[in-house]
Every structure is written in structure tokens, then in C-alpha cells.
Amino acid sequence: MDQTCSLESFLNHVQQRDPNQTEFAQAVREVMTTLWPFLEQNPRYRQMSLLNVWLSQNA
DSSP states (O other): OOTTOOHHHHHHHHHHHOTTOHHHHHHHHHHHHHHHHHHHHOHHHHHTTHHHHHHHHTO
16 A cells, blocks of 8 residues: 555455455454554654555465
8 A cells, every 4th residue: 555545445455355354354444443543643654664564464
């Protein structure tokens, strides 16, 4: 995911990547709804592409 994506586009990406993993998608939604404001206020973490790393390790 790029640094300018929205929360909804990120969540849609997760859902499309693993459409049969509804529990995983729900867990991601719950975590990212809480974490997203922090990431928006601290762009250095988005610049580090932590979301891409996290998603690739959970593939």
C-alpha cells in the first residue's frame, strides 16, 4: 500500500487479497481502525512501508 492510501482502501486490499479469510479481515479492521490515526499523525511509519511488510508476512 502506498503512503497516501486511505483506511478503507487498505481494508479493501486486505479483503481482496484473502477473500476467504473473513476472521483475519475482521481482525485487521479492528486493529487498523485504532492504529490508523496514529499512522496519519506519524507519517514516518508509513514511509517505512510497515503495512506492506506486515501484510507480506501474513500472506
